[in-house]
Amino acid sequence: MIHQMLDKIHRIKLPIPFPLKTMNVYFIDDSPRTLVDAGIKTKASFEALKKGLEAIGHSLHSIERILITHGHIDHYGQAKELSRLSGAPIYLHPREYGRVRSILHSLGFLKWLLLKNGAPEPLVHEAIQFIESAQGWADPLEEAFFLNDGDSVSFRSMTWKTIHCPGHSPGLICFYWPEKKILFTGDHLLKETTPNPVLNVPDNKTPLRYPSLNDYLTSLEKIEELDLSLLFPGHGEEVHEVKGLIQKIFAHHKERMDRVLFSLSKKEKTPFEIAMDLFPGVPPFEVFLGISEAVGHLEILREKGLVRVREKEGKDTYSLET
Numbered sequence: 001m002i003h004q005m006l007d008k009i010h011r012i013k014l015p016i017p018f019p020l021k022t023m024n025v026y027f028i029d030d031s032p033r034t035l036v037d038a039g040i041k042t043k044a045s046f047e048a049l050k051k052g053l054e055a056i057g058h059s060l061h062s063i064e065r066i067l068i069t070h071g072h073i074d075h076y077g078q079a080k081e082l083s084r085l086s087g088a089p090i091y092l093h094p095r096e097y098g099r100v101r102s103i104l105h106s107l108g109f110l111k112w113l114l115l116k117n118g119a120p121e122p123l124v125h126e127a128i129q130f131i132e133s134a135q136g137w138a139d140p141l142e143e144a145f146f147l148n149d150g151d152s153v154s155f156r157s158m159t160w161k162t163i164h165c166p167g168h169s170p171g172l173i174c175f176y177w178p179e180k181k182i183l184f185t186g187d188h189l190l191k192e193t194t195p196n197p198v199l200n201v202p203d204n205k206t207p208l209r210y211p212s213l214n215d216y217l218t219s220l221e222k223i224e225e226l227d228l229s230l231l232f233p234g235h236g237e238e239v240h241e242v243k244g245l246i247q248k249i250f251a252h253h254k255e256r257m258d259r260v261l262f263s264l265s266k267k268e269k270t271p272f273e274i275a276m277d278l279f280p281g282v283p284p285f286e287v288f289l290g291i292s293e294a295v296g297h298l299e300i301l302r303e304k305g306l307v308r309v310r311e312k313e314g315k316d317t318y319s320l321e322t
């Protein structure tokens with residue numbers, strides 16, 4: 001039985017130039033032959049996908065449909081090229097469309113956001129430079145079809161359901177195969193790493209301080225309610241202990257929430273200062289992730305009435321509510 005379900009699903013690991021080192025795409029050998037995520041746009045990633053498909057008797061031309069879990073460059077970067085070669089249509093959630101059209105569309109906003117959250121100018125400069133240099137790792141996607149929460153993804157012998165899980169990214173979607181209790185999670189759930197809820201540019205649905213962590217935890221509760229026995233994540237190994245992993249993530253965020261409160265117990269701080277307490281010595285391109293994490297917790301604490309925010313010299317400054 002297990003074998004029967006797994007022989008349709010082929011995981012192909014592709015290299016990425018980031019600390020996680022690899023990401024997973026999944027080739028589903030059913031009609032239409034479907035690729036879940038596409039990998040970053042580098043020669044190494046392209047060659048690894050080509051080899052991976054050849055090893056299972058296919059080629060890049062075999063791909064008939066491309067599903068993108070979310071608009072981070074390691075997941076959609078080479079989708080356009082693969083679509084061009086194979087003619088496969090690309091599907092993603094509408095809330096990822098803005099960012100996949102241009103990774104620079106939000107650069108001005110990001111710069112403003114980092115400064116407002118207390119990051120020093122030189123670091124902001126380095127972070128922006130990093131994003132600009134990342135342009136070459138993704139072709140912008142103009143043509144894509146949309147998948148919304150609850151939409152079916154049909155194959156000849158099975159039907160998956162699209163599950164919208166905002167948090168790590170506002171339009172992240174997971175794919176659920178109920179008969180086999182399988183979920184393709186993108187970066188919503190990973191085995192070894194706690195996915196970062198990332199600050200995002202507000203679209204017409206998000207407030208200025210996008211409550212990414214709050215959204216993330218709500219999405220996690222949604223996944224907890226599903227009947228699941230196996231996860232295929234966007235990085236790392238498959239997950240069999242689904243309930244255990246979800247509990248671990250909830251516990252992790254609770255512990256981090258306590259650290260944020262502790263960090264504020266001495267004096268008022270900007271999200272950047274709190275991020276430095278949480279993750280001392282992070283490299284500049286990860287400062288954004290650290291700040292995202294800090295703001296995620298601070299916004300939950302603010303909604304609970306435990307902290308307050310005020311603007312001080314143009315920077316958001318948080319303190320414990322007394």
Ligand SMILES: [Zn+2]
Nearest residue numbers: 070072168187
């Ligand atoms: Zn991601």
Ligand SMILES: [Zn+2]
Nearest residue numbers: 072074187234
């Ligand atoms: Zn990823």
